[in-house]
Amino acid sequence: MEYQTFKEELCRILQKRTEGKKKVILQQVEKNNGVVLDAVVLQGEREQVLPTIYLEELYEIYEQGVTLEQIAGHILCEEEKWKDEVEFSLEEFEDYTRARTSVFYKLVNYQMNERMLKRVPYIRYLDLAVVFYYRVEQEHFPGGSVLIHNNNLVTWGITKSQLMKDAAFNTSRKLPYRFMGMETLIAELSGETEMENLQKEELMYVLTNEEKFYGAAVLLYPHVLAHIGTLLKRNFFVLPSSVHECILVPDQGHYTRFELMKMVREVNQNQVEEEEILSYQVYYYDRKREALVM
Template identity: 35%
Template sequence: MNLNYEEFKGKIKDDIKDYMDEKYKDCGVVIRKVNKTNREVDGLNFYDIPGLKNATPTIYVNNLYEEYERTGKYEEVIRIAAETMERGIKSFNDEIKAELLDTSRLKDNVFFTLINAEQNKELLKTVPHREFEDLAIVYRWNLGNDSLGTYTNLVNNDLAEKEGLTENDLYNAASKNTKELFPVSIKNMNEVIGEMIFGESGIDEEMQKEFSEVMQETPDENCMYVITNESKLFGAASMLYEEPIHKLAEQVGGDLYILPSSVHEVIAVPADFGSPEELAEMVYEVNMEQVDINDRLSNQVYYYDRDLRTLRLATYTINKSLDDVDLGARENTERGGR
């Protein structure tokens, strides 16, 4: 059996319940186009799930097909899909408190994140948002945590309308909630590297102290700083909070360039670290070679002016597409196809 993607998608939709507990036999199964950050994918969902309201785990068919292409083992892939769906349903039932799934409490649990505006034009048609330079602020609904991580859902226009919330309502609530749910974290890159090393190696306290002293000898004006949040989840949005950024600028004694490392963190460097164009080229290369498409934020660099206390774009490079597609060529192709 050698299935193409469309054949695989239809077969897995028809077969998945055969590999699951009998109690799910009457559930409905649907595959919908899902606008994930930076790309469109096919999401498989169950509905009419016994005992579960307002939420359903999503399995991405694209990822399953990649595994099928890699192994050629359909039975193995569909068993994994079935186990993942059952585990997700059980996790929702066991770990997510029922009151958090109550959409009337959305305003209490909404927080904001940053995504690339150009790359997500289609997604932005479906969700409340506001622009910030070449980015867009979007809103997510925090459902809670379990041993596997944090559960969140993107707030779409239908949900906001159902709860009677305008984009401004969401922004005001999220501005307060985000810094409480995900407190801003700014650390010297040397400190971050040290934590990574010692967290894995278990080096004794004396050696840790010696390492830290050596790292701290680097002057502030020559350092790189990681800006994220304590959860390291959607932490790039931390750069929207001006007060911690200003405090860092005061510490290094000047203006800053902000480099978008991913949707989860950004890197701050002193303004004399290099030209913005050179820094943007570095950001672009790292994005294309090391950052998953789902996590890319921007290929541009931002400038924080310590005196004006403003954050704005420092570059307008041609490398704007996060999937490494030439935007000019794509636009010409689209025009030619009309």
């Protein structure tokens, strides 16, 4: 069955199984970096916040032998579970005095998101843009987020500078940074961490936040890069490996800038999902200037 037919048939089965109690809507969702995904939404009469079910992965499952009826059953089961576990309050979101403690920022690529940036408040940073999101901080819905749009600022009656101030406060405190050597990280993941590994100088380091979620935003945290420069006792390169983390390489002659740019390009092409690419640039932190530059 072709993908287009799969989408239409799945929607037909979902509509039949919900017995007209829900409206089955097929739509396209624009993600980071201009990635557009097909999705289906099941809308009840009084429901305002709905789970979005992406179809490309479901089509891959279908091609592996899972039937349309089984996929529809899975969607309906997950939708019921989502409804029971997630209580997202629109009233809380629309009242900024309550929402302000849950606004955060993240970094995205400016050029790859120009169309999206027309609709959202943002701040330019190098070849990137700082954008803002409302984080749904619930035990059963970790990492759930809502991108903040220009019309939200109008509803809230606040300025972009106020949003940035609150987001900066929340992000650096609720998502503290994590900095460790690449070899140490690998040893930790394999359960072989020893004290000498924690103290030795390494060729590469990983910088992210404790959740490894939109961790590249750590680059904006006050004094973090200066502190790392003091620890390393030298300037360093910053490789934007994804929106979730960066790789730091001390400037000690092991790699040229050209070699590092080639490394970033190859990683983006072969290991990073398109919507998680942050940049193809390599940045440089100058300790004297206390500045990150391209």
